[in-house]
Amino acid sequence: MQTQEQQLRGKVALVTGAGRGIGRAIALAYARHGAAVCCAARSLGQVEETAARIAAEGGRALAVSTDVADFASVERMVSETEQAFGGIDIVVINAGVGGGQQPVEASDPQTWRTTIEVNLIGAYHCAKAAMPALKRRGAGKIIAVGSGLGQRGVAGVSDYACSKAGLAMLTRVLAQELAPAGISVNQLIPGPVVTQMTGARMARDTFAGEWAKSPEDVVPLALFLAAQPEPGPSGQSFSLMRRDA
Numbered sequence: 001m002q003t004q005e006q007q008l009r010g011k012v013a014l015v016t017g018a019g020r021g022i023g024r025a026i027a028l029a030y031a032r033h034g035a036a037v038c039c040a041a042r043s044l045g046q047v048e049e050t051a052a053r054i055a056a057e058g059g060r061a062l063a064v065s066t067d068v069a070d071f072a073s074v075e076r077m078v079s080e081t082e083q084a085f086g087g088i089d090i091v092v093i094n095a096g097v098g099g100g101q102q103p104v105e106a107s108d109p110q111t112w113r114t115t116i117e118v119n120l121i122g123a124y125h126c127a128k129a130a131m132p133a134l135k136r137r138g139a140g141k142i143i144a145v146g147s148g149l150g151q152r153g154v155a156g157v158s159d160y161a162c163s164k165a166g167l168a169m170l171t172r173v174l175a176q177e178l179a180p181a182g183i184s185v186n187q188l189i190p191g192p193v194v195t196q197m198t199g200a201r202m203a204r205d206t207f208a209g210e211w212a213k214s215p216e217d218v219v220p221l222a223l224f225l226a227a228q229p230e231p232g233p234s235g236q237s238f239s240l241m242r243r244d245a
């Protein structure tokens with residue numbers, strides 16, 4: 001795998017939700033820029049497909065079936081990545097679900113709980129499990145994929161919006177806790193991207209005034225954050241949106 005400038009040469013990246021959509025685009029891009037990449041999600045076939053594409057281009061990849069809502073599963077993902085590649089430098093906390101898409105009154109409590117368990121507690125699991133590995137490297141980057149919906153109130157997305165609002169705060173807290181270890185933690189807000197998650201929502205006015213991106217449109221910002229020279233920014237939110245979140 002050759003690119004003109006391999007900004008991530010020698011790095012190891014772990015990308016959750018790498019079986020499709022934004023996570024797959026980021027995993028492929030990081031590999032093209034020289035990183036060895038662990039591709040994780042629940043659907044093993046999908047992450048194996050991402051890893052196979054990386055291998056076909058001459059890159060190094062590992063596919064791991066992981067449920068980020070299950071801490072033991074996340075610990076196994078981290079441990080398998082370290083064993084395969086000798087360490088971890090970059091963690092992209094991207095796995096997520098779109099939530100119930102209902103007003104609170106009509107919402108299903110179990111769906112609401114699951115959204116929080118995947119999008120927020122799953123992010124906490126990934127950061128917590130990866131910390132020792134990042135600290136062993138003496139530096140590192142955590143990139144959390146957030147949402148503008150976590151910053152403004154929109155009817156009908158309470159579970160998703162609350163999960164992403166929590167993720168924004170987790171990013172800021174982690175940035176302070178991990179600064180002494182040289183680990184930066186930032187949030188990447190993609191804005192609307194056409195994926196399996198957004199298929200139905202994209203047509204609604206939730207995204208009025210926005211531009212509909214492909215997953216590949218998120219890659220330049222994801223690369224920028226992963227390739228920042230140390231110490232680099234931390235505790236910040238970087239957005240691809242076109243209006244106030």
Ligand SMILES: NC(=O)c1ccc[n+]([C@@H]2O[C@H](COP(=O)([O-])OP(=O)(O)OC[C@H]3O[C@@H](n4cnc5c(N)ncnc54)[C@H](OP(=O)(O)O)[C@@H]3O)[C@@H](O)[C@H]2O)c1
Pocket residue numbers: 016017018019020021022023040041042043044046066067068069093094095096097118122145146147148189190191192193194195196197198
């Ligand atoms: N698309 C947008 O417009 C948009 C905008 C802002 C933010 N985001 C955020 O971007 C991230 C990626 O979304 P996407 O649009 O690319 O969605 P997507 O195409 O549906 O991909 C979601 C990925 O997350 C994985 N995932 C879901 N639940 C999981 C779990 N419990 N454990 C491990 N992996 C899990 C999925 O695989 P499995 O189902 O096989 O596990 C899949 O690989 C999400 O955090 C989303 O909130 C998206």
